[in-house]
Amino acid sequence: MRVLQIIDSLEAGGAERMAVNYANALAKEIEFSGLVVTRKEGALLNQVNKDISYLYLNKTHTIDLKSIYKLRKFVIDNKVEVVHAHSTSFFTAFLLKLIYPSIKLIWHDHYGDSEFLSKRPLLSLRMVIPFFNGIIAVNQQLKIWAEQKIHLKNVIYLPNFPSEENAISEQTILQGIKGKxxxxxxxxxxxxxxxxxxxxxxxxxxxxxxxxxxxxxxxxxxxxxxxxxxxxxxxxxxxxxxxxxxxxxxxxxxxxxxxxxxxxxxxxxxxxxxxxxxxxxxxxxxxxxxxxxxxxxxxxxxxxxxxxxxxxxxxxxxxxxxxxxxxxxxxxxxxxxxxxxxxxxxxxxxxxxxxxx
Incomplete structure (x- = not known):
């Protein structure tokens, strides 16, 4: 299997950490594991394992044809079968699907405001998600929401998982008293x-x-x-x-x-x-x-x-x-x-x- 993760940035956040965790974990299990960052690199870049095929698109606006065709070439060159889009990167994956229809797409919903789902915008998701093959929800509330509001049948709940960090040079020293x-x-x-x-x-x-x-x-x-x-x-x-x-x-x-x-x-x-x-x-x-x-x-x-x-x-x-x-x-x-x-x-x-x- 050949799977590519897509995330909009590598700033230190939960969705970003999980995109890196999935890419790193899959590298030990499947033929090809890749990671694409669309808009902004960040501190988590040094957590990406060296054996991960990595691409930074430097996407500058919502519909950036140059970056989408760059992504398409990367997908074709690496014979990617499944694109796993995290959070807001679903729109980039959707644009890829329009110019490369054979690719399979999944969306990983990391939405953090689970207590306020009734206020979540729906229009763009209802337009785009029908082009996806499945949705991963990080909690049961999001799974139910996707089934009821997005009307996609292939929805799975998968919890987040921790991963041991790679060796890094930064060594934070906390103030205060040890043990307190x-x-x-x-x-x-x-x-x-x-x-x-x-x-x-x-x-x-x-x-x-x-x-x-x-x-x-x-x-x-x-x-x-x-x-x-x-x-x-x-x-x-x-x-x-x-x-x-x-x-x-x-x-x-x-x-x-x-x-x-x-x-x-x-x-x-x-x-x-x-x-x-x-x-x-x-x-x-x-x-x-x-x-x-x-x-x-x-x-x-x-x-x-x-x-x-x-x-x-x-x-x-x-x-x-x-x-x-x-x-x-x-x-x-x-x-x-x-x-x-x-x-x-x-x-x-x-x-x-x-x-x-």
Whole structure:
């Protein structure tokens, strides 16, 4: 089988990480695994394995004929059978289909605002998706939505899966005290609800002042980012909450951390949570998207509604005060990941699905 992944950028985000993860994982399983980036390269480029056939289109506008014909040549030269388009790259795949009709297309829906699907634009998807052979949804809500709203029958739910990063030179050094660091792997976006994190940090500063919070994720330098930084100053958290921006040495960063948290108000299946589990971190996370299927409250982590800042704080304190509980949660979450969300498990389901096309 010969499969090509398409993604619009290689900035550090969940969909982008999964495009790279699929390309890398498939290289070990099939004849050809490729990766095409349409608009913007980024930090994840150094996570692409050397044996992956890679192409950067440098697409400058929505209908860029030069880049589409460049993609067509790449597909033909490498005898690609299936193009796997992630997120918004579906439109590039659709344009390819118009000039190369024999190609099979699948769309990987990573839509993160699963709690707000009723507000999702439909027109462009309903026009384009009929040209696709199937859809992959990252959670059950998206699967149901695709079946009911897009009316495509061949829809499969495949969870995201974590992947060990390639060796990289960047070595992040976290501030704070060893053994007393709380990490949040989340780009600075409204969906990630860092304001809940800051409310919790204010309380932790009073009860456990030696513990610190470490925000790792892309900083878009927008109004949301500015408000976060303003609140850190207003709450006098300059020595308790640290922002690092996008980092690639996630394993190294997590090895310096003790607890992982997610404060999102909406999610699909967060890759960050899988990465926490892979590195045996105890977690407190919000009850959104596919998270409740992964976290069994009180068994492999704590889960709380996104509006309950006091309960979030109280559950976090339980972990701060109990090293044994942290260890037990971390081991249990890693076992859950290995049993149900491993690369091997997901890729097998994926290839079995493609075999039925």
């Amino acid at each position: 660091r709380i990490v949040s792997l989340a780009n600075l976006r409204v969906q990630k609800n860092h304001f809940l994190l800051l409310e919790v940090a204010r309380k932790v500063k009073i009860s456990h002042p030696e513990w610190t919070f470490h925000l790792v994720g892309k900083d878009f330098e927008d109004d949301y980012s500015k408000k976060i930084k303003t609140l850190i100053l207003d709450y006098n958290l300059e020595n308790n909450v640290f922002i690092y921006g996008s980092r690639q040495d996630i394993k190294n960063t997590l090895n310096q951390s003790t607890i992982g948290i997610l404060t999102s108000q909406s999610e699909g299946l967060p890759v960050a949570l899988l990465e926490y589990g892979l590195q045996k971190k105890a977690v407190v996370v919000t009850n959104v998207g596919e998270v409740p299927l992964l976290i069994q409250d009180g068994i492999n982590g704590f889960i709380v509604n996104a509006t309950e800042s006091q309960l979030f704080y109280e559950l976090l304190v339980k972990l701060l005060d109990n090293k044994t509980l942290r260890s037990d949660f971390g081991k249990a979450l890693q076992k859950t990941i290995n049993n149900n969300y491993s690369e091997v498990t997901v890729i097998k389901q994926y290839l079995d699905w493609l075999d039925n096309f």
